[in-house]
Amino acid sequence: MTRKIINILHNDKDFSVETAEYLKKQLYKLGYEVFNNFNEDAELIISIGGDGSFLWTLHKYDFPDVPIIGINTGHLGFFTEITPDEIDTFLEKYISGDYFLEEVHTMKATICTRNNCIETRAINEIVIKGDKSRTVHLSISVNNDLIQKFSGDGILVSTSSGSTAYNYSIGGSLVDPKLNVLQVAPLAPINTNAYRSFTSSVILPSDTIIKVNPEYRFENSIVIVSDGTEYRFAGITEVSLQLSELKVKMLRLKDFNFWGKVISKFL
Numbered sequence: 001m002t003r004k005i006i007n008i009l010h011n012d013k014d015f016s017v018e019t020a021e022y023l024k025k026q027l028y029k030l031g032y033e034v035f036n037n038f039n040e041d042a043e044l045i046i047s048i049g050g051d052g053s054f055l056w057t058l059h060k061y062d063f064p065d066v067p068i069i070g071i072n073t074g075h076l077g078f079f080t081e082i083t084p085d086e087i088d089t090f091l092e093k094y095i096s097g098d099y100f101l102e103e104v105h106t107m108k109a110t111i112c113t114r115n116n117c118i119e120t121r122a123i124n125e126i127v128i129k130g131d132k133s134r135t136v137h138l139s140i141s142v143n144n145d146l147i148q149k150f151s152g153d154g155i156l157v158s159t160s161s162g163s164t165a166y167n168y169s170i171g172g173s174l175v176d177p178k179l180n181v182l183q184v185a186p187l188a189p190i191n192t193n194a195y196r197s198f199t200s201s202v203i204l205p206s207d208t209i210i211k212v213n214p215e216y217r218f219e220n221s222i223v224i225v226s227d228g229t230e231y232r233f234a235g236i237t238e239v240s241l242q243l244s245e246l247k248v249k250m251l252r253l254k255d256f257n258f259w260g261k262v263i264s265k266f267l
């Protein structure tokens with residue numbers, strides 16, 4: 001008989017722990033084996049917490065190829081699709097196959113210093129900004145064509161599913177996830193006689209490669225932030241950003257509606 005395995009990953013909040021206990025009990029009754037850490041033979045990951053916990057799970061397990069759904073015990077819960085009081089209904093729908101998998105693109109950044117290059121990945125966004133509140137001066141190229149010399153606090157490059165996160169707070173556009181694009185949004189752009197930068201975001205097609213080269217004086221004063229986690233490297237010469245082939249399989253209930261979610265969470 002094939003094993004039926006589900007991973008439950010949750011944050012430390014009392015309510016998340018209680019929710020995980022309840023869920024585990026219901027899953028045992030349905031004949032599932034439940035793991036509180038990552039088992040790669042699982043058919044599903046259930047993340048309990050807020051969007052922060054959901055992001056943590058994806059990063060900690062390196063964007064696993066296992067479908068994932070979130071139960072929201074956190075604050076906003078944009079990624080997390082269900083609430084604790086919907087667990088029984090969710091399980092009924094899951095067992096009867098009343099769901100679909102939405103494959104969401106991640107993005108990757110290749111960060112090159114004078115010595116080597118490393119890769120990082122994000123599902124929401126990658127931010128390139130000045131460390132210690134310094135202005136940054138960045139040359140930004142799209143498919144090797146220089147489009148601007150940016151001066152300001154930094155830039156934020158988001159996926160469509162990340163458009164509702166930090167991107168939205170800095171005035172970027174909300175993007176329907178059916179559109180697979182990259183959005184480059186400025187953080188406090190300087191637009192004066194001294195420096196000229198775009199003041200709105202720019203939306204680019206899915207196959208675009210964005211290259212960001214800091215002015216050499218600023219190579220050591222740049223921070224890279226991937227879904228909220230900061231990375232610092234000495235002597236950054238180039239950051240190259242693009243959508244990745246690696247996708248996250250979000251388990252969605254059949255009645256999932258992106259714009260309904262935007263309205264309920266933002267308006």
Ligand code: NAP
Nearest residue numbers: 050051052074075076077078124162164165166169227228
């Ligand atoms: P965090 O406290 O984990 O998250 C900050 C807020 O962003 C939380 O309310 C979180 O929801 C929400 N969020 C995360 N992903 C979202 C998405 N795809 N759509 C809508 N809202 C989303 O902060 P963190 O650990 O520093 O960074 C994690 C993420 O937070 C980043 O990827 C970034 O997008 C976002 N962030 C936003 C701002 C801002 O808006 N000014 C600043 C920093 C970071 P929950 O309450 O459900 O966790």
